[in-house]
Amino acid sequence: MWEDSGFERYEGITSEYYTKEIDGEIGAPYRRRLDVKEALDSLKSKYYDLEEVVAELPLDLADNALKRWVARLEYITGPLRNMGIADLKAELQAEYGVVEGARNPLGGSLHY
Template sequence: MWEDSGFELYEGITSEYYTKEIDDEIGALYRRRLDMREALDSLKSKYYNLEEAVAKLLQGLADNALKRWVARLEYITGPLRNMGIADLKAELQEEYGVVEGARNPLGGSLYY
């Protein structure tokens, strides 16, 4: 019954198709921006949910809970927020074995 209805077309589609070479596809930049926006919105949502949950606590306790959450967020994201383009470039060069000035598949540079 499935084959008669044309459902065999979906047999070859797997999750590998969706993740394969996604960085090279048209629109990858916009997908990454959407991913970034989703991550930030998720953090904001967590904060607002926490804010609502602690609203019933005594004022000092509520403020302390929110300050702790924000402090943990700052601690976790601190290295990322402090990372500059030079740090990221050095990290990528080390990961991919790129040597400045050398002739290699990446042309000795991470940039075009």
């Protein structure tokens, strides 16, 4: 009865499969989007926590504290925010040894 029901498909799935192979699965891009959303939500949460803390300060001090936090955030994330797709493509091409000419997602042929 078990053989006829198709349960043999699950024999190869172990906890090791889930930890090592999950990035190659169909859901991996969705997982990355969730990771980005989580990072952004964490930053927003820190900002809102700071707003609550400085709410009791005089307006000019509160404004200064929030401006400082935002300035630090801009400093830290500036290079990433300013990186264009062409910059990222060039960086990946250099890292993976892509040679211009042949066709692949990075615009050349890969040489390992």
